[in-house]
Amino acid sequence: MGEAFLEVMGLNKQFGGLKAVNDVNFSVAREEILGLIGPNGAGKTTLVRLITGILKADSGSILFKKREITGKKTWDIVNRGIACTFQNMRPFRRLPIIANVMVSCLSPRAMKRGEWVKRIEAKAMDALEFAGISDMALEDASTLSQGDLKRLEVARAIATEPELLILDEPFGGLSPAETELMAKSIHRLHKGGRFGRLHSEGPAMIIIVHKLQQLMKIADRIIVLNFGTIIADGTPVEIVNNSKVIEAYLGEGEI
Amino acid sequence: MDLIRFYVRKLFTVLKNEVIVLPSRVVVVVFFLFLLLLPVFTNNQYTLRIFTLTCIFAILAASWDLLSGFTGQINFGHALFFGVGAYAAAMSNLHVHLPPWASIPLGGLVAVLAGLIIGIPCLRLRGTYLALTTLAFPIILMGFVFAFPDLTGGELGISGIERIARSRVTNYYIVAGLMFGLCTIMWKITDSNTGIIFHAIREDELAVRASGVNTTRYKLLAFCLSGFFAGIAGGLYAHFMRIAGPSTLEVSMSFLVVIWAVFGGVATIYGPVGAVFILFPLLEFLRFWQEYRTLMFACVLIVILLYMPDGLFPWLRDKIETECPRCKIRNIATRTVCRVCSASLE
Ligand SMILES: Nc1ncnc2c1ncn2[C@@H]1O[C@H](COP(=O)(O)OP(=O)(O)O)[C@@H](O)[C@H]1O
Numbered sequence: 208m209g210e211a212f213l214e215v216m217g218l219n220k221q222f223g224g225l226k227a228v229n230d231v232n233f234s235v236a237r238e239e240i241l242g243l244i245g246p247n248g249a250g251k252t253t254l255v256r257l258i259t260g261i262l263k264a265d266s267g268s269i270l271f272k273k274r275e276i277t278g279k280k281t282w283d284i285v286n287r288g289i290a291c292t293f294q295n296m297r298p299f300r301r302l303p304i305i306a307n308v309m310v311s312c313l314s315p316r317a318m319k320r321g322e323w324v325k326r327i328e329a330k331a332m333d334a335l336e337f338a339g340i341s342d343m344a345l346e347d348a349s350t351l352s353q354g355d356l357k358r359l360e361v362a363r364a365i366a367t368e369p370e371l372l373i374l375d376e377p378f379g380g381l382s383p384a385e386t387e388l389m390a391k392s393i394h395r396l397h398k399g400g401r402f403g404r405l406h407s408e409g410p411a412m413i414i415i416v417h418k419l420q421q422l423m424k425i426a427d428r429i430i431v432l433n434f435g436t437i438i439a440d441g442t443p444v445e446i447v448n449n450s451k452v453i454e455a456y457l458g459e460g461e462i
Numbered sequence: 463m464d465l466i467r468f469y470v471r472k473l474f475t476v477l478k479n480e481v482i483v484l485p486s487r488v489v490v491v492v493f494f495l496f497l498l499l500l501p502v503f504t505n506n507q508y509t510l511r512i513f514t515l516t517c518i519f520a521i522l523a524a525s526w527d528l529l530s531g532f533t534g535q536i537n538f539g540h541a542l543f544f545g546v547g548a549y550a551a552a553m554s555n556l557h558v559h560l561p562p563w564a565s566i567p568l569g570g571l572v573a574v575l576a577g578l579i580i581g582i583p584c585l586r587l588r589g590t591y592l593a594l595t596t597l598a599f600p601i602i603l604m605g606f607v608f609a610f611p612d613l614t615g616g617e618l619g620i621s622g623i624e625r626i627a628r629s630r631v632t633n634y635y636i637v638a639g640l641m642f643g644l645c646t647i648m649w650k651i652t653d654s655n656t657g658i659i660f661h662a663i664r665e666d667e668l669a670v671r672a673s674g675v676n677t678t679r680y681k682l683l684a685f686c687l688s689g690f691f692a693g694i695a696g697g698l699y700a701h702f703m704r705i706a707g708p709s710t711l712e713v714s715m716s717f718l719v720v721i722w723a724v725f726g727g728v729a730t731i732y733g734p735v736g737a738v739f740i741l742f743p744l745l746e747f748l749r750f751w752q753e754y755r756t757l758m759f760a761c762v763l764i765v766i767l768l769y770m771p772d773g774l775f776p777w778l779r780d781k782i783e784t785e786c787p788r789c790k791i792r793n794i795a796t797r798t799v800c801r802v803c804s805a806s807l808e
Pocket residue numbers: 222225227245246247248249250251252253254
């Protein structure tokens with residue numbers, strides 16, 4: 208497991224009396240796809256929001272490429288190379304789909320890294336093509352279906368050319384066929400070479416899902432969160448056989 | 463001779479292929495011609511004066527739209543920029559003897575400064591809180607005006623300012639030309655990449671930040687740009703009226719701007735401009751009806767808000783034009799196929 212690319216140490220976040228994230232430690236390597244699973248309300252989304260600076264942590268620190276990013280502004284963190292998608296999609300509804308992605312393309316990071324001969328519109332179109340919704344580029348975002356909104360979220364995130372991509376429930380609310388497609392896109396993106404001029408390695412990823420099954424094929428390593436703490440950390444095969452994980456998911460039926 | 467013929471023919475081609483095809487473009491051309499020819503048809507000083515003032519307020523309304531319509535930072539104290547521009551232009555003209563062509567842009571720059579000063583504390587605020595806070599700023603400045611009458615002229619304001627130009631007609635042409643130019647610039651800004659970010663900030667600021675864009679900088683930019691154009695309007699007003707008084711800072715002035723913009727249609731630029739050109743002369747010419755003026759005004763406004771929630775001009779535009787579902791190009795409503803991609807418009 209190469210050297211730490213993202214390192215989260217002793218992270219805590221409390222909402223009133225509720226410890227949403229409780230002393231979380233983990234790291235992600237540069238070429239890794241890390242799965243993050245846990246029952247509803249386990250604190251997965253909160254963890255993402257802490258990493259991307261949308262929420263301020265109560266204590267703990269986050270290192271990205273050996274630099275402290277705790278307490279930095281969200282846009283700053285994104286420009287350092289971490290992009291995330293929102294679980295409950297947040298498109299700019301009254302803007303055309305291409306304009307949604309152009310906002311990301313206008314971030315300093317994307318302006319610096321992309322093929323600078325390309326126009327912003329062309330770059331945005333690239334991202335849309337990758338996500339598979341380029342044919343609807345001119346429609347308003349409000350006309351998109353649930354599955355296509357997920358794709359738009361992904362397009363927006365990859366348009367900033369991240370080195371670490373955090374996907375919050377990319378399969379949530381998708382049909383099995385759509386899930387299959389999305390998983391393929393994610394895998395293809397991770398292998399890299401498609402985006403950007405400077406780094407063609409493809410981003411490291413943290414993928415949050417609800418059901419372990421969807422991660423078995425694509426994740427290198429999985430961590431399991433329950434009540435804000437990490438209860439297991441290992442390869443997919445280790446995780447399915449872990450008794451604590453099975454217990455945590457007992458109430459929810461299928462893992 | 464050939465060259466002239468070439469350009470005339472080119473002008474006709476542009477008219478035929480680019481202007482006649484879209485009613486809204488025809489309206490803009492007609493509007494331009496109306497402004498251009500108005501002094502030819504009327505020598506009435508009063509009419510010219512009203513339309514000069516209309517042009518000034520059109521700049522002001524458009525500048526509010528640039529800030530509040532596009533980025534969603536609702537500003538209920540837009541009179542601040544107007545007043546600051548007017549006072550700055552008046553003072554620099556009276557005390558330093560700057561000519562109008564210098565004092566008016568200076569008014570704009572001082573208003574940019576005002577935009578920065580109120581923009582920075584306002585960045586943390588949102589929605590109603592922002593609106594109420596901005597409402598307070600012109601009132602605070604008005605307090606200063608009354609507190610230092612030696613400098614500001616107090617209640618009477620600063621008078622004896624130089625005219626923009628000697629004749630009323632020249633005055634009118636300068637102001638109308640500036641109105642056309644500045645509104646075009648504002649429209650171009652909203653149509654650019656910066657405009658997309660402004661729009662996106664109104665939709666969902668957090669998502670813009672998560673896209674790696676420094677929203678603070680863009681919001682401040684919006685405050686400054688808006689302040690600049692409103693300050694120029696204020697400077698023009700001071701030089702045209704030859705007085706800069708506390709009336710430029712009044713709450714009613716701030717609200718009038720909001721009413722114009724909402725009436726015409728926010729986030730369009732052309733909406734507020736058109737609204738001023740309807741409402742301001744209408745209100746002036748109804749002066750003999752003093753008692754019923756405000757009442758009628760309120761009624762018209764309520765009707766507009768109830769039946770055309772997007773404002774008058776977007777509503778009209780949707781009536782006379784349809785958007786092609788395929789290529790999103792606008793077409794005149796009578797067409798059945800798109801003029802560009804031939805898709806069916808039904
Ligand atoms: N902004 C907030 N204020 C208060 N409580 C919150 C907030 N966000 C999340 N929570 C609570 O924190 C817990 C973890 O939420 P979340 O991170 O969204 O879980 P997950 O994404 O794993 O389903 C939940 O109990 C939720 O109710």
